[in-house]
Amino acid sequence: VGLASYDNTFVLSDGTSVYPRIRIRDRADVVCTAGETPVKTWNITYVTDGGTIGGLYPVTYTEGTVTVLPTDVTKPGYTFLGWFTAYTGGVQVRQIEATETGDKTFYARWHKTVLPPPPVTPGTPVTPARPAAPVGLPFADVSGSDWFYNDVRYVYEKGIMDGTGADRFSPNAPLTRAMIVTILYRMAGSPAMSGASDFKDVDSNKWFAKAVAWAAANGIVNGYGSGLFGPNDPVTREQLAAILYRYAVYGGMTAVTLEENLGSFADTAQLSAYAIQAMNWAVGQGLINGSGSNLVPKAQATRAQVAAIIHRYLER
Template sequence: MTDGAAIDGKNLEAVVKSEADKNNITKTAAVNNNAVTIYNNNKTDNADKLTADNVAIVYQSYIDVTVSDVEKTGDTYSQLSLELIPMYRVVATKQDNVTSDATLVTEGDGQNAVVIQAGQPLNNVPVNNYKVKLALPSGFASKDAKLSIKHTKGNGSVEYYTGTVSTEGEEGSAKTYVTFTTNGFSPFVIYAASANVASIGDGENEQVFTSFQAAVDAVENGGTIKALKNIDSTVSGNKTFTVNAESNTVTLTAASGYNLTKNDNVYTVSRQHSGSSSSGTTTSYNVNVNAATNGTVAADKKTASKGTTVTVTASPSKGYVVDAVKVVDKDGKDVAVTEKDGKYVFTMPASAVTVTGSFKAETPAPVALPFTDVKSGNWFYDAVKYAYAQGLMTGTSATTFAPNGTMNRAMIVTVLYRLEKSPAVTGASKFTDVPAGQWYSDAVAWAAANKIVNGYDETTFGPMNAVTREQMAAILFRYEQVKGLENVTLEENLNRFPDQNKISAYAIPALQWAVGQKIINGNADGTLDPTGTATRAQVAQIFTNLLNK
């Protein structure tokens, strides 16, 4: 659709700095975790390798653009619905690139940086004015056109902005952009210029609107509204305004509960006083909309009379879908709601109503495995897919998982640490062979502090030693005990294995539990192989069993 969105990022600097201040990515980890080598012209040079001495960790802000709908009338665009989300990502590069203000390139020829943390939503963005430049589909608008932009805020309120269209590039291949200023980020609808019905101001200060009521809401008391086409509209408010009809026909009537007077082309609209009445006037009731989380809910009317049709629009945030839209009257009784063309419609009763919308997480698409050595039909395929989707295990490279590779003690502890969402740790572990700054240091410190793992002695952990099947059972058993597993009756589950005499005494209770819970199974030859090493595929299967028992 577009080339994305550009934004004046000065007002985002404080938020990005706040995220950077929370940084727990050490320079050593930034290098070791990614085995980073920067490539120039596809040639490796030792001088270009990142080290803890020359690495710089950079937080970059950007705007993620998600298009939710594009409407056309025939071959002509009418509106574009989208959501702009402030994001940031973390990249590693050499200090020299930051000092020289070089453009950071994370892939392809000229790569001089690598992404070490993918894009994350930039939370707590302050209310401020942000200038946005957004690429438009070809043919959506012509140069210098003014476009009306509807912004639905998180509390359900609606604001309108005016964007100016510009073009860049040679004729015939020029790209089209709209530039506007917003005070926040949430769903937007950009309307084609053909939808404009009224405007306020002139030149660079001109604001355009797709409904006459929106123009009435925006115009200052005593200001002028210009009709851009024939108008037949009801109006509400409390102000006086002049209508410049030019060659258009303008017919205005008072909305229910309001009075409207006209003197030449000057109109005054005001709310009726309590107890006042006029011929044809009906009673209007408030349409209250509760603020929603993970999306916005808005009604097309703030007040409505009995029997009036009210339309509710529920717009989920990225990653969410509409769960339900509920309407109740002043006594809490349900009002029937009908879904129609993605919107929700109800008939106004003879009382005020409250509209509540709820949203639920979108069911994620199945995770595609990037590993060439894990294929459908392998006995471990589903287990690897599950462990990868849960973020418990990653590959040994971008395209390999090494299912038959040996799992070491540092790896198994790191998987458990990830399962607990990598909680913060204070201080280092007591083990002298687990130095600070390694990819497994925090995991070992956390597991030791929670008595999930023991060392070979007081100071030796053996992080690179292959983990045996009985060691892994003991570690998982202690983990489950920390998570609340108590008073386990350990039935005799080991007699059927011909090599049960090889089980170490400390591991017998753990293996009785693991085998009884079908977390660890015997090998194809009927043995338990307690002192044998566990492969990465076996560990993936064991964690799948553990988390789905």
């Protein structure tokens, strides 16, 4: 009779698509082969802000299935409020829906528990409770006596800034353009990005590629006008003010104080035109301080300075 072939697609009861190919020879023997559609698996990252997740919990999820986030999350002195898509603001998430795709990052939200003081037996001296000693940082170049210690600790524990090596934060090193967009990308909750940026000097495999694509797509950073981003270039103080100002607008800021906040500085003439409004805002918000009577807008911003500015911005 000859050889006949038939192709069709069927969906099994569990939602899996199969693509069988059936060959019929002489109307007697039937050969059926099928290939199953590969199912994608995505990563889940939890930023616990000092908390601990108990028991087993998912660190990946599979497209097409519902994945419930862990609820056994504890932190001494705090009540766990849930997982959110950003460490400030964001949306609370209890599970990843079957229709979702892409790597996910979730941030633990806490409420400080206030306990009543223990009863005191008459005649018994009371020793005031001392606050717990701060958790040490893993950086050998950040001391508890440094002016920026609390700022570095804040951004590190929030998952906003990492070190530059196994035990180094490099507080006096200049912050690069790749670093600042990564910081803001994390502050925004690391939104999923489907495409890459158009910059010639940003390889899609680089650790900062998604952050650059996100920042450029949302008008937070611009390139140099020649298709270049300059990821390794140091960020100046006026550039930092402009980038942070655009991030604030991206985050929903609609009103900007128009008071003049730069009149007390002797070097305001050195400010680039594009940075005047942003620097006026940053100084007015108490984010950027001068150096004596100068703003030094062209000076490079150090990692310690940026940690302090980000700390002020988020706690203002």
